[in-house]
Amino acid sequence: MRTLISIVAIVAGMTPAPASAAPLPEGSADHTAGSQILKHEGGGNLRAEESPPTEGKVPGMDVSSHQGDVDWKSSWDKGARFSYVKATEGVHYRNPKFTQQYDGSYGIGMIRGAYHFALPDRANGVAQANFFVDNGGGWSPDGRTLPPALDMEYNPYGDTCYNMNQTAMTAWVKEFSDTVFARTRRYPAIYTSTSWWNKCVGGSVKFGDTNPLWIAHYTSKLGPLPVGFDFHTIWQWQAxxxxPGDQNLFNGRFEQLQRIATS
Incomplete structure (x- = not known):
C-alpha cells in the first residue's frame, strides 16, 4: 500500500522517494563534491607536469565543512578567482561552516556559488530544491554569484543509481532544476561525472540546453561529456x-565568468 506521503507527492506531480531507502547511518551527513566519484572512478593528485593547461581558463575551488575556516586570502593570492561552497545535503544537513566560506570567498573578491549534494532516494526533487534554496542556495544578478549547483553522483549508501531507473532519475533532476528556477530565476548548474550520468540519468532530456555543466574528471585531459551536454562550464580536475578543497577550471576568461554570474 502506498504511503500517505507518496500519494500526496503523486497528486502534486512530484516524484516520491523510493520506498527502499533505508535510514541514514548514524553520524552520516557531509559528502563533498566528487567524494563518491573519486571512490568509484579513481584518479587523484596529478604531478605539476600533468596539470591541464590553464591558458584562457580561470582557476577556482570548491569547499565543504571538511575544510573548516578557509584562509581565503591565501587562496586568492595563489590565483583562485571563484569557489563553490557546499550548502546542504538531502533534507537533513546544513554546512556549519557555510557562512564563513560563502561570505569569506565573496569578501576577498571571488565569484562564488552554493551547491547541494543530492540524495534522490531520501526526498523528491522539489523538497530538496526548497531545502537548498532556503539554506544558502539562492542567487542574485550581482555579478558575483554563480548559479546554484546540483551535485549528482554515486550513492554513498548503496545502489549506484539510488534504486531508480533513468526515467525516474531524469524526472527527479528535472523537478529539482525547475524548482530552483522557479525560486531563483536561474537553472542550477549540474555537477556530475560522465560515467555516473550516462548510467543513471541518460539523455531523454537534454539538460545542457538549460543547465551549465560542472564536470568531474580527475585526469589531465577531460574526455567525453555526459550525454545531453555539448559544452562544459567548469571542470573539477583534481581532488x-x-x-583547499577540490581544484577547478572555468572554461573561459574571467569576463565570461562574470557574465555567468550576471545573467
Whole structure:
C-alpha cells in the first residue's frame, strides 16, 4: 500500500522517494563534491607536469565543512578567482561552516556559488530544491554569484543509481532544476561525472540546453561529456592541490565568468 506521503507527492506531480531507502547511518551527513566519484572512478593528485593547461581558463575551488575556516586570502593570492561552497545535503544537513566560506570567498573578491549534494532516494526533487534554496542556495544578478549547483553522483549508501531507473532519475533532476528556477530565476548548474550520468540519468532530456555543466574528471585531459551536454562550464580536475578543497577550471576568461554570474 502506498504511503500517505507518496500519494500526496503523486497528486502534486512530484516524484516520491523510493520506498527502499533505508535510514541514514548514524553520524552520516557531509559528502563533498566528487567524494563518491573519486571512490568509484579513481584518479587523484596529478604531478605539476600533468596539470591541464590553464591558458584562457580561470582557476577556482570548491569547499565543504571538511575544510573548516578557509584562509581565503591565501587562496586568492595563489590565483583562485571563484569557489563553490557546499550548502546542504538531502533534507537533513546544513554546512556549519557555510557562512564563513560563502561570505569569506565573496569578501576577498571571488565569484562564488552554493551547491547541494543530492540524495534522490531520501526526498523528491522539489523538497530538496526548497531545502537548498532556503539554506544558502539562492542567487542574485550581482555579478558575483554563480548559479546554484546540483551535485549528482554515486550513492554513498548503496545502489549506484539510488534504486531508480533513468526515467525516474531524469524526472527527479528535472523537478529539482525547475524548482530552483522557479525560486531563483536561474537553472542550477549540474555537477556530475560522465560515467555516473550516462548510467543513471541518460539523455531523454537534454539538460545542457538549460543547465551549465560542472564536470568531474580527475585526469589531465577531460574526455567525453555526459550525454545531453555539448559544452562544459567548469571542470573539477583534481581532488586536492594548490587550493583547499577540490581544484577547478572555468572554461573561459574571467569576463565570461562574470557574465555567468550576471545573467
Amino acid at each position: 586536492a592541490g594548490l587550493f
